[in-house]
Amino acid sequence: MGLLYGLIAVGLALIFGLMDVVNFAHGEFLMIAMYVSFFLFTFFAIDPLLSAPLVAAALFVFGAVVYLLVVRFAMRAKANAGMVQIFSTFGLAIVMRGLAQFFFTPDYRSVPHSWLGGKTISIAGIFLPEPQLMGALVSILAFAGLYLFIHRTDFGRALEATREDPGAVALVGIDKNRVFALGWGLGAALVGLAGAIMASFFYIYPDVGASFALIAYVTVALGGFGSVFGAFAGGIIVGLVEATTALVLPPSLKSVGIYAVYLLVVFIRPRGLFGQM
């Protein structure tokens, strides 16, 4: 579960690291991904595991479009820049939730009998649910891929460079908007991956994103904004804390542990564990 949180969070971390914008519609991106995965299963009988790349591709396009239609303008605001970003992405989240309710109704849906759903595997006497295990595996691969991508490819370097000095980058002929749009697409694609995997073991409904979004913000902030590795580490910590809290407190209070650990960490290190500056 922790790695999955990490995967949800890493897209957010990427977008933030790229341009200092917190996407308050991140949970809704996840929700959309789960629905895409659900419909691919219902209409084309494609297992969520197989559709994950398709979902990621769809979300990539979606993320880039959102950047071009909304975020691009939010970043131009000179006054109250922080507020404009928060409220424009938040307004977007409300619209997306409304649209989901309109088209898909507020009903709870789930993907029945997927390949992995409900199966468990026994490793050294510990029973682990297969979907979660697969989620962890995909997350690790995605992290590794992202890490290599950022540090080894031209586009990755362009992302980093644009983050550091958008002005200078323009001088060498890199289109800032294109880089940012691709960055948003990439961030959204990662959530798409997470959503597709989660669709096989989670109920899908218009508000599902909200419950994960806050944990994703906490995960990113815990690791430190601007650090992809931080989001990975944050995810693992959040997963462990959640599991530990569940042993001590009633299930309804399990997130309290996560929140408390976040507060504790930022009080000691206001920049998060691996945050820069």
Add this chain to the structure above:
Amino acid sequence: MDKHFTARRRRDLIIAAVLAGLAALAPLFIKDVYIQNILILTLMYAALSQSWNILSGYCGQISLGHALYFGIGAYTTELLFTKFGVLPWFGMLAGGAVAAVIAMGLGYPFFRLRGHYFVIATIVIAEIGLLLFQNWDWAGAAMGITVQVRGDSWLKFQFMRSKLPYFYFALALCCLAWFVTWWLEDSKWGFWWRAVKDNPEAAESLGVVVFNSKMGAAAVSAFLVAIGGAFYAQFLAYIDPESVMGFQFSLLMALPAVLGGIGTLWGPVLGATILIPMTELTRSYIGGSGRGVDLIVYGALIVAISLALPQGLVSLFSRAKAKGATR
């Protein structure tokens, strides 16, 4: 400039008095209970947003966890009333005091955080409060508290037959929040807050006690919001954790100020006057289908206004005339 400033402040006060007077007469013409209900909510949100604006707008510490103080105000009042029979008037003040103390207590660690770390910390703390109240059996847990009906009286602050007393209280609260903002705007605190918002380091070097001024803003802001919470609890006669402490409340408090103009005297009032009736009307006319059309319209509007007018609707008024007379 000083002269302009004093003149403008006097003008603001006169406009406010006239508006309050007109608002007080409104129930003479508006007998429809549904509309009265909308007016009450509008006034309440204007008051809440004005209070939120003190910490987040003037002092620049963006809080998305003010639902915590709202909930504390509501719960303190109702727990004291239903469990110990303490009159809501005292409960209200107690709630305000508790909220202010908590806000200052949280200020110690929180005000060291910057930017998004601060915003997330405020969301997180309100969420913890919500979860704790949902699991607190003595306070009714997730079921909440139903306020006993003890008849219409100003003493018990309960009115079943008419909504007008609530209307006048909400109006008074709104005036109070506005007046406190107006008064603080020109005080030492007001100048400190703006300095802290613009550049904390520079403010510190000029002798502004940054930390104390944030604490002051947090306390005033939380106190007023808690009074609003107490009012809301008496008005609905029923509270549960999700409906008084949920994240959506923190946002509903911030939105009027954001739309009207953050860190301005008139922004919250203007924002609430437009936003709240719109929310209520879209909800009842197109939201009835339960298919979320109201959400789509509402969300799209938030996106549009925040992108098109980053300084809020107030900037439409000031842009035309205040070319030279800035401050």
